[in-house]
Amino acid sequence: MPADRRASWLKGVLDLLVLAGLTEGENYGYEIAKSLAEAGLGEIKGGTLYPVLNRLEEAGLVTAEFRATERGPGRRYYSLTPQGRATLAEQGAMWLTFDASVRSLLARGDVR
Amino acid sequence: MTYFDDLATHLAARGRTPGEITGTIGELTAYLAESGAAPEEEFGPPAEFAAALAPGPAAPPAASAETWTWTADAFQDRARLNEHGDQGWEVERVDRLGRFVSRRSLDRPLRWEYRREIHVPGLAARLAPDGWEPCGTWMHLEYFKRPKAASEGPAGELADPPAAPSRHAYYGRRFWTFIACYLAFLAAATTAWFLLGDGKGNGFIPGALTGATLAALAVLIQQLVTTRGRARRR
Numbered sequence: 546m547p548a549d550r551r552a553s554w555l556k557g558v559l560d561l562l563v564l565a566g567l568t569e570g571e572n573y574g575y576e577i578a579k580s581l582a583e584a585g586l587g588e589i590k591g592g593t594l595y596p597v598l599n600r601l602e603e604a605g606l607v608t609a610e611f612r613a614t615e616r617g618p619g620r621r622y623y624s625l626t627p628q629g630r631a632t633l634a635e636q637g638a639m640w641l642t643f644d645a646s647v648r649s650l651l652a653r654g655d656v657r
Numbered sequence: 658m659t660y661f662d663d664l665a666t667h668l669a670a671r672g673r674t675p676g677e678i679t680g681t682i683g684e685l686t687a688y689l690a691e692s693g694a695a696p697e698e699e700f701g702p703p704a705e706f707a708a709a710l711a712p713g714p715a716a717p718p719a720a721s722a723e724t725w726t727w728t729a730d731a732f733q734d735r736a737r738l739n740e741h742g743d744q745g746w747e748v749e750r751v752d753r754l755g756r757f758v759s760r761r762s763l764d765r766p767l768r769w770e771y772r773r774e775i776h777v778p779g780l781a782a783r784l785a786p787d788g789w790e791p792c793g794t795w796m797h798l799e800y801f802k803r804p805k806a807a808s809e810g811p812a813g814e815l816a817d818p819p820a821a822p823s824r825h826a827y828y829g830r831r832f833w834t835f836i837a838c839y840l841a842f843l844a845a846a847t848t849a850w851f852l853l854g855d856g857k858g859n860g861f862i863p864g865a866l867t868g869a870t871l872a873a874l875a876v877l878i879q880q881l882v883t884t885r886g887r888a889r890r891r
Contacts, residue, residue, distance in 0.1 A: 574807050575788050591790055592747055595767055595806035595813065602810055609810050614787075619808050 555586065560597050561640060562586070564606060564633040567625040571610075574598065574621070598623060606632055660696035660703060661686065667707030681710065721763060727825045728756040730832035731798070735773050737827050738800070742769035745818040748802055751793025757800075758793075761821070765814045768805040773798055837874055844870035 566572065566580050577598075578589040601607045606629035613619040625633070651657070658666075661682050668678045685700065692699055700706045725746065729737045738748065738757070745766030746759040772789065774780055776799040781791045789801040806813030 575786050591788060591802075591804045591807065592767060595804045596765070599806055599811045599814060611808065611810075620788075621808060621810055 551587075558640060559589075559593070560601060561633060561637055563594075563597055563601065564625060564629055565637065567607065567623060568630070568633070571622045571624040573623065577623070601629070605629075660700075663703040664700075664707055667704050668711055671707055671711040673711050722760045723763065723821060724758070724760045725821050725825075726752070726756050726758050727822070727827070728754070729827035730829060732831045732835075733827055733829050735771065738771035738773075741822065742771050742802070743805075745769075745815045748792040748800065751795050751800060755795045761818065765816060766818055768809075768813050768815055769802050770805055771803075772801050774801065775799070840870045840874055 562581060562584075563577060566577055572580075574591065574594060578591070578594050581589050598607070598609075602609050602623070606626060607623045608626055609621040609623050611619055611621050664685075665678050665682060668681065669675075673681070685696075689696055689699060697703075727737075727741075741759065742748075745761045745768060747761065747767065747769050748757045748759050748771070750758050752758055771792075774784075776794055776797050780799060781789075781801075784801055788803045788807040790803065791799060792802045793800050804813055
């Protein structure tokens with residue numbers, strides 16, 4: 546149950562977290578997953594991350610540029626678009642409002 | 658018929674007792690008096706609300722992925738992994754029998770590419786920056802996977818994946834030839850050891866070993882003929 550609930554929470558906010566991570570500059574899949582893990586969200590596997598990146602790219606919230614590397618088939622570097630920034634600001638604010646309500650209710654149940 | 662009459666009818670049809678229905682309707686009526694809203698606006702259509710209030714036995718969750726377990730000999734495992742990975746199959750682990758336990762999402766599965774390496778300490782950490790994730794080990798071999806979306810983006814997904822393969826094992830001619838040669842070598846080496854030894858060897862043992870090897874060879878050849886015959890008939 547705890548793992549399912551956590552996965553459910555993450556599913557609802559992962560796209561916003563990816564957008565937030567790109568505000569500091571462009572990045573590629575492995576480093577995006579690594580920064581999310583270092584932030585305490587646990588290991589984000591490629592099978593979870595890339596569908597999110599694909600949806601963000603298709604929605605025009607990020608752009609991707611393929612760059613060859615010295616070894617391997619190359620990487621796609623993702624950057625935030627102006628539409629992505631606007632969406633992050635709007636929906637990020639909605640999340641924070643939701644989070645504040647949840648915290649308030651939990652505090653009434655002595656959960657802090 | 659009022660909203661609550663309708664709701665009561667639906668609740669009764671869903672197996673609620675008269676006492677339970679009366680209690681529910683009473684509670685909802687009191688709630689509505691506080692909210693001041695119209696019943697259908699507050700609770701939704703009576704049939705749907707009744708289904709939410711009195712759900713039937715929990716239906717099993719709809720499957721979100723299909724699974725398939727298979728194996729291949731070491732001569733063609735990489736080719737088969739990449740062939741099936743291109744069809745959306747993601748290896749989750751390698752089981753203790755050396756089989757690839759795979760799954761494929763039913764909705765726009767990712768395409769996957771695979772590589773096989775000799776297991777050495779620190780290998781996963783070295784390959785991780787290029788997007789390779791470990792997906793299983795078998796004896797000294799370690800397998801890695803990477804979504805093709807890492808380099809192809811949305812093109813790394815499949816809109817219309819093919820049907821799941823019907824086979825669960827891929828053993829090629831080179832594998833059977835290798836096995837036959839290896840067994841023949843064992844038989845020859847064992848026989849030579851006894852023949853060229855110090856003369857104290859018992860002729861029964863090399864004979865039994867050679868016979869067992871030849872019997873195993875016969876079974877393998879019979880399996881190969883049967884498998885090829887089935888393949889021709891399909």
